[in-house]
Amino acid sequence: MTTTEAANTAPSRLVRSFGRLAYLDPDRPVVTLFSGGLDSSYPLLRLRRMGLREVHAVSVDLGEDESGPYKRLVAEALGARLHLLDRRAEFADRFVAPAIAAQAVYLGIHPVSSTLSRPLIAETAVRLARSLGAQAVLHTANRSQNTPARAQRSAGTPGVRGRLLDDPERHEVPEEMYAWSRPTAAPGAIELLTVTVENGRPVALDGARLPLTELIELLNRRVGAYGLGRYSGLEHLDHGEKVLEIREMPAAWLLLSTYRHIER
Template sequence: MIRSFHDITHSDADVKRPIVTLFSGGLDSTYLLHRLVQAGATEVHALSVDVGGDEKPDQIRGIADQLGVRLHLVDERDAFLQEFVRPAIAAHGVYLDTHPVSSSLSRPLIARAAVRVARELDAGMILHTANRSQNTLRRLNGALDQLGFEGHFGTPYDLHPVDREMKIKELRAIGLEEMAERTASGDSNLWCREFESGILDDPEHHEVPEAFYRWSARRGVPEAEYLEVAFRAGVPVAVDGREAPLADIVSSLNRTAGAHGLGRHTGLEHLPDGMKVLEVREMPAAWLLLASRRHLETATLDAESLREKLNVEQIWVREALEGRWFGGLRAACQAFITELTAPVTGSVRWRLDGSRTSTVSIVADATKYVRDREDWEQTSIRRELSCLAGATNDEKRNGLW
């Protein structure tokens, strides 16, 4: 396991063999590439996995070229949505009833891409840049372990954190001036945009610059509008009657729901030792889709099935959070959840109006809801009286009717 910069050069890992590093173009991953080149690594491969985030390919390419490392740009957007986001929607993947999970979904995919590239190159090492105040550390390490990577893997920042100013100073010395502009760490994909560290370190003082937001950025005061989301067997398939791929639905809802300020979250995430760190998110599409699907589940599933699903959901979330995406327990939870998806077909219509946002229509195909309470009461009474009239005397004496 690689846990420090010392491990890279003083373990039995061979820096002359190909090394694959996860590369976002941020300060930490750029500094790692710089240190590898300094350490005499002769074949460094920077892997950038596209899951629909904010990274700019031209900027990433420019940094890799300047450092003299080979860049691999891998497009995994469709796989991210179909293999990770779609199951998370079905599992109502929400962290401790606070916010939809996000990096827990992208990390196993990124790890899988890294293992694939490393095996193609016969690389002896996969490196990432998570530090011990980021839960990404155990998610990436856990996924790499479950995927059975044969070489060394880990992050040098685990036991050897490097001061932000030191990293900026060293990178400036080789002409990478733009790194000084990063005031916080960011992680983004099609499902979520997340910010932490830097100016957001202190939970007791963390006013978030409005410029950090994109989907939910203030664009005046939008007028109230109506929007309908349709599901088929638990999967989002249409918005306002127009069927579209999941990628288009998520992209559209991020803009539309985000314009009303929906889907923002600021809160604390738990670290393994019991401490907490502040994280800020915006995920309008996730908020709206999960809320809509829950309404349809409530409309179509019996109460006991829904109660059990709520329990299984949190086991599913825990396994994803702890870096065990490829484990058997999460797969078993997913199988149970999949069994309950068939009836979840219908649509939810919303009135989007900022904090006054609410549903105006829930329509399900195989519905269990009552549309006329008085009629239901009368029907229920007639059914019970009919059963009583047909009951035998023995059944009545035994209290069965």
């Protein structure tokens, strides 16, 4: 085995804290997963202050990303090179299509969505890192964003007690927060849609054969115009914690319902 082969097969050290960033070689590239938000922007600032000369921020477009110009502005301001990588077709073919056939629904509440994306996002980041000869792939995802803040506030103000608890089943979401499922169809309007399924895979809409990515985009607009495909429920986190999450998936709602109807 050559030295290069040994280096490629040797287990890498995990960077579990900002303190371990000090072990990074400032002359070798680093790849970071980047959403444009505060939690993924802060590491770019830290890496720049540490003097790393080549930082690559990677953002993977799986079909919902329209914030490319903003992300580029933030990344470049923090001294990183942004890679906007379109993986929509691969995501649809490798992950979405099997999920439709599997009727992948989380605890009977909502279609599995973000969970499907994580393997492809990680795989894409690793591909980029290998092509660049990067020494590390960094991300800022964690098990819970709430626990540290709650613990610190409780320690600082031990006398604070709440008398009423919010009912997680009763909540309102401002209509402007939705992108696809704002009702725009005329009241009482009826629209007939025909979805063709072959071997468990949607292949055509109203007789027109389309790539799965385009079919989903069309369904999100047409089905969403009737306010369909909205989901709200409690997401289960580690240590018994739960968080209320709101989703809109008009295309997923229709495709899963269609497939279930065929099965019956």
